[in-house]
Amino acid sequence: MNKKLVLVVDDSAFMRKMISDIIHSSPYLEVIATARNGEDALKKVMELKPDVITLDVEMPLMDGISTLQEIMKKVPTPVVMLSSLTKSGADKTIEAMSYGAVDFIAKPSGSISLNIKDVESEIVQKVEHASRANYKLSINTSSSIQKKSYKPITSNRPIVAIGSSTGGPRALQQVITKLPAGFPSPVVIVQHMPKGFTKSLAERLDKLSNVTVKEVENGDLIENGKVYLAPGGSQFRVKEIHSRLYAEVKHEQPVNGHQPSVDVLFESIANVQDCHPLAVILTGMGSDGSNGMIHIKKRHPRTIAISQSKETCVVYGMPQAAEKTSLVDYVEDLENIGEVLVQKIRKKR
Known part of the structure; x- marks a missing residue:
């Protein structure tokens, strides 16, 4: 069985280790590398061509949104965002979804979640599903609409x-x-x-x-x-x-x-x-x-x-x-x- 290769991107060494360990618990996934920021991530995406990426929203040098946009331009790849449970984190996560992220996971307690294991099954499930997703559709911004005609309903309600x-x-x-x-x-x-x-x-x-x-x-x-x-x-x-x-x-x-x-x-x-x-x-x-x-x-x-x-x-x-x-x-x-x-x-x- 060929495992799906995962790149884990997070500015926290603790989070990179925790997320990698969680992903390794799946028989279908293998962490091929980790990256500490967006610039590091882009280099490794180009070099290693992972099947799926977990990407932190908040990072120095190049944040998760900018990194996602560059990934989708250069090497379109399924991405699962990891976000803090804050208003800013939620806003940026929704923005990331509009740029082509397949899914997201809310960290239980801020940027460094000591209790990240609480969402272990969610991380595994969403990364597995993202690796099989029809992700290219999420970044396709132009398509031809087939004009059809539909008979209107007659109800007033x-x-x-x-x-x-x-x-x-x-x-x-x-x-x-x-x-x-x-x-x-x-x-x-x-x-x-x-x-x-x-x-x-x-x-x-x-x-x-x-x-x-x-x-x-x-x-x-x-x-x-x-x-x-x-x-x-x-x-x-x-x-x-x-x-x-x-x-x-x-x-x-x-x-x-x-x-x-x-x-x-x-x-x-x-x-x-x-x-x-x-x-x-x-x-x-x-x-x-x-x-x-x-x-x-x-x-x-x-x-x-x-x-x-x-x-x-x-x-x-x-x-x-x-x-x-x-x-x-x-x-x-x-x-x-x-x-x-x-x-x-x-x-x-």
């Missing part, structure tokens, strides 16, 4: 629900930025992410988009033309009260390992009366969302189900699971999904 995981932040950016101001539907989203990082993602999407994007709060009124992103560490449900839709956000137990969970969000929409859901499953590991899609389709047979095509997924797990239900109406390249939503949900004249 559409609601768009989106689920995503690995590769999701960049995918969401491509979808949400296609929506026009005054989009005649609310959009509710679950992106698998820890607490703190979802707020940074919502803020970035809001700056880039024509629609308002926010990290949803308990009790928010769910309105047309606005996008509501589930906060990390909480479950997000849509509740109907006196014919109006509100957000219920609660810290609960994870569902199938996820909090927030796409299944939880989708199943809550299944319980909303007289609505026309459009359920979208984007790139991600696992199968979250497929059970929820079954519930929505059962309660609302007119639901439009859309999955991201294998060819445009960083990880084709969640869309594949959705397609296996035989309930998906459209399998679309990522670049087309925003346009599908715009054509399907048009303002009534």
